[in-house]
Amino acid sequence: MKNILHIISSPRKELSASRKLGTAVIEKIQEKYPDVIVKERDLTKNSVPLLEEKHINTFFTPAENHSPEQAEINQYSTDLISELQEADIIIIDSPMYNFSVPATLRAYFDFTSRAGYTFKYDENGPKGLLNDKKLYIAFTSGNIYSEGPYQIFDSNVPYIKNVFGFYGVKDVSVFRAEGLAIPGIMETALEKGIESIVID
Ligand SMILES: Cc1cc2nc3c(=O)[nH]c(=O)nc-3n(C[C@H](O)[C@H](O)[C@H](O)COP(=O)(O)O)c2cc1C
Known part of the structure; x- marks a missing residue:
């Protein structure tokens, strides 16, 4: 029995291409x-808060010294981290927003990137603690980033791969519905993205 965690980051619902790709x-x-x-x-329901001082102080205070407010934050x-730990397969719906990920997803990483939980440091440097998991990224964008002159603008897919690689998740597949704003491509981009899905 495998556990899947589906992380959604588009605030759009039935119109969302990334939700459709991730669901496929x-x-x-x-x-x-x-x-x-x-x-x-x-992540678009009860959004993860933007990091404030109280959150950072909580993360760096030992649990036994937490105030009631810090205990709640912790x-x-x-x-959020337990959901990642329990998952065998993680699917992230990741629309490109201003060359990067939606702010909700960025905020999520601020609450899940915690030493002792998703990574640790030892004498050899950082070490991921979420091992033996598979990550699928369902990426959608108005423009095209898998090839061509805008490839270097992509701070979405490489960023997610870096974060999860840091957590120890190295087995990653990316499926793309790109060119959703380009006439002549947009009409079939989602369909082609769905067709490209291969599960290993
Ligand atoms: C706020 C916002 C910013 C966007 N920024 C980019 C961008 O930088 N590059 C791009 O190719 N598309 C951009 N797009 C287009 C989206 O990536 C594209 O429409 C995507 O399918 C949206 O995902 P969704 O359909 O799941 O909501 C942007 C869309 C929005 C709403």
């Missing part, structure tokens, strides 16, 4: 593993 990834996984359990973390963060 799940459906193809379900064809292969019919008994998977899917958990959704919709619980919120460790609940």
Whole structure:
């Protein structure tokens, strides 16, 4: 039995291309593993807060010294991290926003990137603590970034790969629906992105 965590970051609902692409990834996984359990973390509902001093102070205070407010902040963060720890497969719907990820996803990483939970440092440097997981990135964009002159503008897919690589997740597949704003490409971009999905 595999656990899937589906992380959603587009505030759009039925019109969202990244939700459709990410959902198509799940459906193809379900064809292969019919008994998977899917958990959704919709970052556009009850958004993760932007980091404030109280959050950072909490993360660097030992749990036994937490005030009631810090205990609540810590619980919120460790609940997000537990979902990642429990998942065998993680799917992130990741629309490109201003060459990067939506702010909600960025905020999510601020609450999940914690020493002792998702990574640690030892004498050899940083070491990821989320091992043996598979990550699928369902990337959508108005322009094209997989090739051509705008490739170097992409701070979305490489960034997510870096964060998860730092967490120890190295097995990553990326599926793209690109060119969603380009006439002549936009009409079939999502369909082609869905067709490109291969589950290993
Ligand atoms: C706030 C915002 C910023 C965007 N920035 C970019 C961008 O920098 N590059 C790009 O190619 N597309 C950009 N787009 C287009 C989206 O990446 C594209 O429409 C994507 O499909 C949106 O995902 P969704 O359909 O899941 O909501 C932007 C869209 C929005 C709403």
